[in-house]
Amino acid sequence: MTDLPFGFNPSPNPDDRGEGSSGGGNTPPGGMPPGGVPFDMGQLGQMLSQLGQMLSQAQSSGGGPVNYELAKQIALQQLAQSGGAAGADQSKAVADAVHLAEMWLDPVTSLPAGTRVSKAWSATDWVNETLSTWQRLFDPVAQRVSGAWVDALPEEAKAAAGPMLAMVGQMGGMAFGSQLGNALAQLAAEVLTSTEVGLPLGPEGTAALLPANIEKFTGGLERPASEVLVFLAAREAAHQRLFAHVPWLRQRLMATVEEFARGIKVDTGALEQLATQVDPSNPASIEEAMKSGLLEPQTTPEQKAALTRLETLLALVEGWVDVVVADAVGERLPGAEALRETLRRRRASGGPAEQTFATLVGLELRPRRLRAAAALWRLVGDQHGIERRDGIWAHPDLVPTAEDLDDPMEFAERLGGGAELGDDPIAELERTEREEKERGEGGSPQES
Structure with missing residues (x-):
């Protein structure tokens, strides 16, 4: 029995040499081994160094389902050639665009400015600033x-693997980290603002635009770069107003994505098939298994319900932003309507942001009913004014439902019934809840 390092094979027996081998037994120092290939000590050192880095990265994952340090390292390495931090001129241009957009937004919405600071991000800045949010979104899927x-492994396989299961978990964390890192690098090279995917990925109160990506985006349009920058700044600033002054919105969006992810069910039959193809000592085999397509999640009824709620809420957010930005810049930017339609198509057709999100979370994050939502907000604003329109965001029970998007006229008429919502929607909602509670306790509602 030999006692050799893991992954190495014993030297061939001199008696088993092929016909082309030279005699003489052991390979002399500096000579040729029996296989005829010179042994490179430099390659051995590189292999050992890579193995050490791999084990160190596996341990640094902290035992979680995803190695986020590895994800960050991969993403930043791929973006190394994308340019450094934004220059002073770019930062000033972004700050001026956001400031101008905020002034234009003030008269068209009752929600005050939500931007505390404006930033010009590079692609690497975007990775650094949004990674903690991606961790919250990606963890449920990976878990x-x-x-x-592991559950799909036969009991005898679990018993035989023993301590190797921990290594498989670490390798799985590295495989997920590699997948996430590659996806984030792709997304960071394309995304235009911090809120482009419809979710608040960046820090609260930070309006962030990516000038280098915006420059590439503008190259395919027949509009001045300054006009495109101000238009995108207005959209970013409008999103920040919602996320800053509608306290429940950020949490509701994130929680619904997490709910969808937690409902993922994997085909255990496919897992059992993959388990026979995976070599726990080879991280590449695990990563290939993750990408094989056999792990496609099965959509459950609970997930479909969560997806409907998420798509409706996303459509309401994007529809509201679409309307207020159109009101703010429509008469000031000649190409506003063309830019508006370009971004709508970019979202509806599944641009890079939507495709990457679908890869990471298994969810196509598209506001499929954006046009219907925009029509509803426009109707409500025209009939009841911007104060009443924006007041709907005061409580999640007041916002339109998927059914309301099918019949916006009925929603607008219902909103106009003073007896139903009153001048103070929150007070009316609290009164209704109090009456329902009293009925449930056997009492009779009191007159207010």
Whole structure:
């Protein structure tokens, strides 16, 4: 029995040499081994160094389902050639665009400015500033898949693997980290603002635009770069107003994505098939298994319900932003309507942001009913004014439902009934809840 390092094979027996081998037994120092290939000590050192880095990265994952340090390292390495931090001129241009957009937005919405600071981000800035949010979104998916992977192993395989299961978990964390890092690098090279995917990925109160990506985006348009920058700044600033002054919105969006991810169910039959193809000592085999397509999640009824709620809420957010930005810049920017339609198509057709999100979370994050939502907000604003329109965001129970998007006229008429919502929607909602509670307790509602 030999006692050799893991991954190495014993030297061939001199008696088993092929016909082309030279005699003489052991390979002399500096000579040729029996296989005829010179042994490179430099390659051995590189292999050992890479192995050490791999094990160090696996340990640094902290035992979680995803190695986020590895994800960040991969993303930043791929973006190394994309340019450094934004220059002073770019930062000033972004700050001026956001400031101008905020002034234009003030008369068209009752929600005050939500931007505390404006930033010109590079692609690497975007990775650094949004990674903590991606961790919250990606963890439930990875936990479900990695847990299902171990559960699908036959009992005898689990017993035989023993301590190797921990290594498989670490390798799985590295595989997920690699997948996330590659996706974030792709997304960071394309995204225009911090809120482009419809979710508040960046720090609260930070309006962030990516000038280098915006420059590439503008190259395919027949509009001045300054006009495109101000238009995108207005959209970013409008999103920040919603996320800053509608306290429940940020949490509701994120929680609904997490709910969808937690509901993922993996085909255990496919996992059992993959388990026979994976070599725990080879991280590449695990990563290939993750990408094989056999791990496609099965959509459950609970997930479909969560997806409907998320798509409706996204459509309401994007529709509101679409309307207020159109009101703010419509008469000031000649190309506003063309830019508006370009961004609508970019979202509806599944641009880079939507495709990457679908890869990471298994969810096509598209506001499919954006036009219907925009029509509803426009109707409500025209009939009841911007104060009443924006007051709908005061409580999640007041916002339109998917059914309301099907019949916006009925919603607008219902909103106009003073007896139903009153001048103070929150007070009216609290009164209704109090009456329902009293009925549930057997009492009779009191007159207010």
